[in-house]
Amino acid sequence: MGVTYDEVVWFSKTFGLFYLIGFSALVLVYVYWPSNKATFERAAAAILHDEDKPCR
Amino acid sequence: MIGQLTRTERQIALVILICVAAFGLAIAAAGKDDPIGAHGWLIMVLCIFGVFGVISGYFAPEPSEERLDSYYDEPSRVGIVLSMAWAALGLFVGDWVAWLMVDPALTFDAAWASYGRLRPVHTTAVIFGFGGNALIATSFYVMQRTSRARLPDQLSPLFVLLGYNLFCLLAVSGYLLGITQSKEYAEPEWYADLWLVIVWVTYFVVYLRTLARRKEPHIYVANWYYMAFILVVAMLHIVNNLSVPVSFGSAKSYSLFSGVQDAMTQWWYGHNAVAFFLTAGFLGMLYYFLPKRAGRPLFSYRLSIISFWGITFLYMWAGSHHLHYTALPQWVQTLGMTFSVMLLVPSWASAANALLTLNGAWHRVRDDATLRFMMVAAVFYGLSTFEGSFMAIRPVNALSHYTDWTVGHVHAGALGWVAMITFGSIYAIVPWLWKRERMHSDRLVEVHFWLALAGTIIYVIAMWNSGIIQGLMWRTYSTSGTLAYSFVDSLIAMKPYYIARAIGGLLFLIGGLVGCYNIWMTIRTAPRGVSEPSIAIPEAPLAVIPGRPGAAPQSAE
Ligand code: HEM
Ligand code: HEM
Numbered sequence: 143m144g145v146t147y148d149e150v151v152w153f154s155k156t157f158g159l160f161y162l163i164g165f166s167a168l169v170l171v172y173v174y175w176p177s178n179k180a181t182f183e184r185a186a187a188a189i190l191h192d193e194d195k196p197c198r
Numbered sequence: 199m200i201g202q203l204t205r206t207e208r209q210i211a212l213v214i215l216i217c218v219a220a221f222g223l224a225i226a227a228a229g230k231d232d233p234i235g236a237h238g239w240l241i242m243v244l245c246i247f248g249v250f251g252v253i254s255g256y257f258a259p260e261p262s263e264e265r266l267d268s269y270y271d272e273p274s275r276v277g278i279v280l281s282m283a284w285a286a287l288g289l290f291v292g293d294w295v296a297w298l299m300v301d302p303a304l305t306f307d308a309a310w311a312s313y314g315r316l317r318p319v320h321t322t323a324v325i326f327g328f329g330g331n332a333l334i335a336t337s338f339y340v341m342q343r344t345s346r347a348r349l350p351d352q353l354s355p356l357f358v359l360l361g362y363n364l365f366c367l368l369a370v371s372g373y374l375l376g377i378t379q380s381k382e383y384a385e386p387e388w389y390a391d392l393w394l395v396i397v398w399v400t401y402f403v404v405y406l407r408t409l410a411r412r413k414e415p416h417i418y419v420a421n422w423y424y425m426a427f428i429l430v431v432a433m434l435h436i437v438n439n440l441s442v443p444v445s446f447g448s449a450k451s452y453s454l455f456s457g458v459q460d461a462m463t464q465w466w467y468g469h470n471a472v473a474f475f476l477t478a479g480f481l482g483m484l485y486y487f488l489p490k491r492a493g494r495p496l497f498s499y500r501l502s503i504i505s506f507w508g509i510t511f512l513y514m515w516a517g518s519h520h521l522h523y524t525a526l527p528q529w530v531q532t533l534g535m536t537f538s539v540m541l542l543v544p545s546w547a548s549a550a551n552a553l554l555t556l557n558g559a560w561h562r563v564r565d566d567a568t569l570r571f572m573m574v575a576a577v578f579y580g581l582s583t584f585e586g587s588f589m590a591i592r593p594v595n596a597l598s599h600y601t602d603w604t605v606g607h608v609h610a611g612a613l614g615w616v617a618m619i620t621f622g623s624i625y626a627i628v629p630w631l632w633k634r635e636r637m638h639s640d641r642l643v644e645v646h647f648w649l650a651l652a653g654t655i656i657y658v659i660a661m662w663n664s665g666i667i668q669g670l671m672w673r674t675y676s677t678s679g680t681l682a683y684s685f686v687d688s689l690i691a692m693k694p695y696y697i698a699r700a701i702g703g704l705l706f707l708i709g710g711l712v713g714c715y716n717i718w719m720t721i722r723t724a725p726r727g728v729s730e731p732s733i734a735i736p737e738a739p740l741a742v743i744p745g746r747p748g749a750a751p752q753s754a755e
Contacts (some may be wrong), residue, residue: 151529169507171532173500182503186495186747189344189486196269196348197413 199356200592202256202265202272207353211252214357215740219245225389228447229619233375234389237368237449244364261352269342274440275631277335278624279721280363282714284327285617290322300693310374318373318385324612325383325475327366331480332620334359334401334533340486341405344421345412354404361397365390377449381464382439383471388451391439398435402428419502423482426510430474438467456527465520473513476611480575481509481548481617487623488552488572493564497554501547508544512537516699519590522599531592532701538590542583549580567640567647572620578614582607597673602692603665606658613654621650621713628717638719642712649709656702664695 172178200208208451221241295316298304305311337359338355349355367544369386372378386394405428409417434545450458453650455463490497496502518526518534556563563573585607589598625643629636637643671691674682 155529163513165507168524169504172475172524173503179295183412183495185418185488186499189418189420189490190493190495193346194269194343195346196342197346 199272200274201258202261202270202427203352203356204260207351210254210353211357212225212249215245215248215252219249223449228445229449230447231376232351233372234447234449236375236388237372237377240368240371241364244367245608248293248360249309266348268348269339270349270352270355271631272352273349273359274335274339274627276356277331277338277359278628278631280333280359281328281331281387281624282717283618284331285321285710287324288320288328289703289710290705291316291323293703293707294702295320296696296703300635300696300700303678309376315373315376318378318382319370321383322366322369322373322385324617325471326369326614328364329480329616330362330366331359331478332624333424333427333475333483334362336623336627337405337479337481339430340418340420340482341408341424342523344414344418344486346406346414347410347411350404350407350411354400358397358401358404361393361400365394365397368393372449374697379439379441379453380468381438381453383468384435384464387449388439388441388443391435395432395436395484398428400433402432404740418486419496419499419506420482420693421487421665422503422506423478423485427474427479427482430470430478430510434467434470434474438463459525461521462483462530464519466517469517469520470513472611473509473516476616477513478509480616483623484548484552484572484576484579484619487619487626488569488576489555490628491566491572491622492556492559494555494559496550497557501551505544505547505551508547509541513539516541518594520586522592522595535553535590535592542587545583545587546580549576549583549701552576552579562652566621566638567643569627571618572607574647575615575618575622576644578610578618579656582611582615585610597669598665601665601668602661603669606661606665609657609661610655611648613657617706618650618654621646624713624717628720632721634720638716638723642716646709646712646716649705649712653702653704653706653709656705657699660695660698660702664699667691668696678750698716 203211222238222241222243222245224238226242229235229238289682294304295313297315298313301514303688305313338349358483368390372386372390377387379387384391400648409421409425429608440454441451442454446724453460497614506745516534518530519538520534522531522535524531553573556569556573559569563569580695589595589603589607598607625637668691669690671683671688672681672685676682
């Protein structure tokens with residue numbers, strides 16, 4: 143097989159680090175994106191509202 | 199149950215049952231000289247009962263179109279009842295196993311009652327039977343409410359629920375017969391595993407189809423957790439159970455992995471089963487039922503999203519902390535350890551988010567045992583994740599591994615977190631599902647709460663003590679450089695703690711039975727109450743949300 147153990151380790155130690163950091167950054171941007179604030183607050187409050195019927 | 203199915207669905211149900219019964223017969227024939235044969239018969243008999251059940255309701259009038267104006271809660275109701283039944287069994291066997299460790303003679307010389315067979319009956323019955331049914335039942339409930347969409351059809355959710363219970367039954371009965379592939383939390387053999395794949399993929403599809411029909415643009419965070427639970431458990435289950443059966447008439451199979459790869463795959467599975475079965479799914483419950491019951495929106499919705507991604511991404515890498523000081527490469531162990539420590543951040547973020555949501559509703563926590571169940575669950579969640587992150591540090595693990603400390607950690611999580619949040623959610627959901635004003639008896643909920651809390655504390659403290667003593671005894675050397683204690687010495691030292699644990703477990707079991715009785719009475723006898731959730735939360739502080747008039751978002755339609 144072409145891929146050695148060392149190559150796999152190298153890949154996971156480099157790429158693994160960067161994609162996790164990149165991904166965390168994306169999540170933070172999404173969470174703190176100003177226009178998302180209203181959506182989140184609405185979502186948090188919406189479950190308290192009882193209207194026990196599906197929308198059709 | 200059948201009355202809710204359309205005519206076509208009843209026909210499909212019959213076809214499914216007959217096909218599965220035929221499979222059962224085939225297995226019974228092929229495996230007549232093997233324990234698998236018994237399972238073939240079991241499957242066939244259950245399906246035949248199912249066929250009679252469907253036929254007896256076959257000519258009942260079809261449900262009217264009006265059903266589409268309400269949510270489909272039948273699977274949730276059945277799931278809650280099944281969950282409590284499994285709880286009674288699982289807690290009972292757990293306590294039996296606990297007494298077995300006090301007095302090993304309690305096996306009555308019967309193979310089925312040996313420790314090695316009863317222990318997985320306990321773990322499977324509580325985790326998959328009790329926890330799994332509660333997760334399926336609440337996930338259907340929460341998904342429909344938060345999406346404002348009815349489940350896509352009547353049959354597939356029932357198939358998921360009942361098929362899943364067939365799996366649990368095959369698992370538990372198999373252990374008693376001596377069928378196991380000896381992977382912890384993945385003991386069932388290949389045929390049960392294949393069946394679970396079918397059921398679980400259907401579950402995922404039902405969830406996606408409901409989601410696709412949703413009327414709320416934003417997907418509420420509880421659903422993210424339920425989705426992660428369903429998706430990741432499918433992945434874990436399929437990969438860890440890749441194996442080749444000896445023959446189609448044999449229960450035995452051989453794993454595709456061997457040696458250290460097998461160990462790593464198993465604990466990648468095992469730890470993520472903790473993460474996505476025992477944590478993510480129950481966090482989904484927490485994020486819906488706690489705010490709902492407290493009548494307050496989540497303290498920080500943003501934080502809940504950050505912790506969601508933190509938990510999903512960090513947990514994936516933590517499994518190797520189960521394999522410290524093994525043949526696993528050192529760097530993989532270090533990786534698992536580092537990620538486990540980092541995991542504390544999103545875990546505590548979730549626990550804190552839950553507790554801060556209660557800020558301002560502490561008087562409710564005081565008066566309402568249901569909410570108190572959820573509050574205590576959040577506290578134990580914080581405690582057990584802190585403990586876990588600590589135990590994952592290699593030198594600490596050198597002391598804790600193989601000892602009762604691990605068992606203490608497990609049950610701080612399992613009793614304090616998983617069972618508490620489940621009981622809390624069940625007490626909240628039962629009156630809503632059966633349209634009752636309240637539980638049959640609030641006093642009994644209170645009794646259950648205190649029994650459960652006392653049982654948990656006794657259990658966990660006993661195991662902390664015994665675990666640390668065990669660990670220290672095993673590593674104490676005499677002046678001449680030999681071990682100071684034999685293994686039997688340490689066993690004798692454990693006995694008082696094992697008795698304490700078994701008593702704590704008994705309290706917990708009694709609490710669970712009180713819960714079963716109370717739920718049963720609520721279903722059977724309580725008067726028809728007004729209607730759904732809000733009555734429990736008269737003072738919902740909607741005003742907290744600035745600029746949001748009482749109107750619901752969906753009023754646009
Ligand atoms: C009445 C309450 C309970 C009692 C008395 C009890 C007792 C036990 C005992 C004696 C063991 C074996 C420990 C050993 O091998 O040294 C065990 C293992 C286990 N129990 Fe429980 N249990 C209870 C409730 C629960 C619940 C509610 C859950 C999960 C939701 C749970 C999950 C587990 C797990 C995952 C293990 C395996 C631990 C490991 O391998 O380290 N238990 N339990
Ligand atoms: C940040 C979160 C957590 C971390 C880092 C963590 C870490 C650990 C560690 C280091 C062990 C001992 C492994 C060994 O020595 O063999 C362990 C065992 C275990 N933990 Fe956790 N834990 C966490 C949360 C939880 C939670 C919330 C539960 C829920 C019930 C749980 C259930 C278990 C179980 C069942 C085992 C026993 C596995 C076995 O059978 O050996 N853990 N955990």
